[in-house]
Amino acid sequence: AQSVTQLDSQVPVFEEAPVELRCNYSSSVSVYLFWYVQYPNQGLQLLLKYLSGSTLVKGINGFEAEFNKSQTSFHLRKPSVHISDTAEYFCAVSLKAAGNKLTFGGGTRVLVKP
């Protein structure tokens, strides 16, 4: 079975500063990787995903993530955050097989301070 670990439960960051959210996964087979954002009392919105190909993936709202197979990591970065980036961020994996479900990490709460 696959699992996802988000190493930081909360990350405070000043506005316009860079941020990195760490995600490590474990799986005995190949996986797809995702980052989602959740605003208060809302569902999840897909930021970006890695399916195959280039290991550097660019997503919405200026976010990007890099897949590192040897380190089994998929860290999320943004060079300059805004107040509106304050939210909960979830890393997730799914197996490369038909119809498979997502397994989520514990989440990282990003608090952007002015």
Add this chain to the structure above:
Amino acid sequence: GAVVSQHPSWVICKSGTSVKIECRSLDFQATTMFWYRQFPKQSLMLMATSNEGSKATYEQGVEKDKFLINHASLTLSTLTVTSAHPEDSSFYICSARERVDGDSPLHFGNGTRLTVT
């Protein structure tokens, strides 16, 4: 883009009553829908996978008789919390997949906050 509508967005019910939550795919047909539960400040835990026209597959530890799932059409899945108790209070989120392949994107509803008094 694909939209998943979840209704109601919040509900308060008395202990012992049942509550139905609807999840609709508005502009696509969803062969598979997933139901998640999220406790405050925690991650999403998959409860069950709902496939149109067949019985739902429940995750270990989830009571199928308490959380009834019906996926009657390609655009609608419902979750009924039967005989609700305060410990069932949580945020329930559904998601829908357009196709059966693993890289087909999941679209999430906005969630339903259930409070059982």
